[in-house]
Amino acid sequence: MAHTRAWHERGRIVTRPAQSAAAASAVIADRYATAADIAAREATRAAVMAARPRRVQNVRSQFVRNAKRAARTGGKHEQTIEAVTFYGQMAGIASTAKYAAACANAARYAADAARKAGSARAASRAERAARVAAAWAEMARLRAETSHYAPYTATQTARYARRAAAAARSAARTSGPLGLCTTRAVGLAAALLPPADRDRFTEEWKSDLWQQPTRRARARFIPRMLGSAIQLAVLLRKPASRNSP
Amino acid sequence: MTLQVQLVLAEMLNEPAQPRYGLDLCAATGLPSGTIYPIMVRLEQCGWAESDWEDPDVHVAESRPRRRYYRLTREGAECAAEALQAIQRTRKTAARAWRIPAPGTSGAGS
Numbered sequence: 001m002a003h004t005r006a007w008h009e010r011g012r013i014v015t016r017p018a019q020s021a022a023a024a025s026a027v028i029a030d031r032y033a034t035a036a037d038i039a040a041r042e043a044t045r046a047a048v049m050a051a052r053p054r055r056v057q058n059v060r061s062q063f064v065r066n067a068k069r070a071a072r073t074g075g076k077h078e079q080t081i082e083a084v085t086f087y088g089q090m091a092g093i094a095s096t097a098k099y100a101a102a103c104a105n106a107a108r109y110a111a112d113a114a115r116k117a118g119s120a121r122a123a124s125r126a127e128r129a130a131r132v133a134a135a136w137a138e139m140a141r142l143r144a145e146t147s148h149y150a151p152y153t154a155t156q157t158a159r160y161a162r163r164a165a166a167a168a169r170s171a172a173r174t175s176g177p178l179g180l181c182t183t184r185a186v187g188l189a190a191a192l193l194p195p196a197d198r199d200r201f202t203e204e205w206k207s208d209l210w211q212q213p214t215r216r217a218r219a220r221f222i223p224r225m226l227g228s229a230i231q232l233a234v235l236l237r238k239p240a241s242r243n244s245p
Numbered sequence: 246m247t248l249q250v251q252l253v254l255a256e257m258l259n260e261p262a263q264p265r266y267g268l269d270l271c272a273a274t275g276l277p278s279g280t281i282y283p284i285m286v287r288l289e290q291c292g293w294a295e296s297d298w299e300d301p302d303v304h305v306a307e308s309r310p311r312r313r314y315y316r317l318t319r320e321g322a323e324c325a326a327e328a329l330q331a332i333q334r335t336r337k338t339a340a341r342a343w344r345i346p347a348p349g350t351s352g353a354g355s
Contacts, residue, residue, distance in 0.1 A: 027308075207309070232283055235287065
């Protein structure tokens with residue numbers, strides 16, 4: 001019986017068609033991770049607005065006195081203020097809660113997609129981070145609803161939202177149809193680059209690796225990718241002063 | 246300008262409006278995959294090329310990771326065409342000076 005497949009494919013695993021579902025899930029995980037990133041950035045911006053130093057002067061003297069006493073004695077204190085007077089801060093807390101909840105949701109979806117794409121550990125981590133971010137978001141929402149001035153809660157909520165986004169990004173990075181060694185090689189190559197360019201080239205290399213039909217082709221691709229990463233690491237750190245390539 | 250950059254530019258100048266992705270350029274130019282990205286980054290840094298991510302609908306529909314597409318800018322295409330012509334002229338002059346027969350013609354003595 002004549003073989004219909006090329007000699008280099010005979011008897012070897014051609015992984016691309018079988019793992020296209022995993023690739024699709026990895027793409028979805030990446031999209032949700034990007035959404036989580038954006039939401040976390042907005043939550044941080046809102047938290048800065050909630051705790052903006054130059055607005056602290058608006059706080060009534062009795063609250064300042066209570067806060068100072070609490071700081072001195074180590075006791076607890078809570079500031080209850082009217083939303084009308086301190087609109088900026090309260091809106092900041094409410095926005096932090098809203099964006100942190102959105103970030104937690106996006107991180108949870110990213111974790112789901114990453115799990116489908118075969119990255120169980122990173123997905124669990126992202127899920128845990130999303131749960132924590134959601135709990136802080138809920139607390140911030142309650143504070144905003146009851147007009148409790150809580151800049152610490154807002155700051156912490158934004159912080160945990162950022163952590164959830166980072167965990168989602170990590171889950172998206174490690175997911176996909178590529179094996180552990182290949183994923184690590186891509187991670188190593190990306191680690192050489194400046195932080196601003198890592199995501200871009202990680203995705204480009206993953207896309208290229210995904211298009212390689214066999215494991216052998218992928219194995220051949222990896223040393224070239226690492227060599228290219230070294231060149232790129234130098235090139236991307238240089239100021240762009242050349243007029244011609 | 247290195248020979249590899251010339252190859253990439255010549256390939257992209259064939260269809261300047263057509264966006265190309267990394268592996269596509271590798272296949273078209275015959276260059277190894279590790280060479281293409283540094284070249285494309287250099288072209289981007291000097292403003293001859295620009296890059297953009299693929300439309301999400303396309304790659305999600307095809308169930309594959311998204312690609313980054315590169316294309317020459319208008320200014321880049323003009324500069325690249327000029328540069329390649331200048332190199333071609335230099336090559337011809339050098340070939341004449343060294344009496345190297347042009348490809349496809351017989352030697353000077355025949």
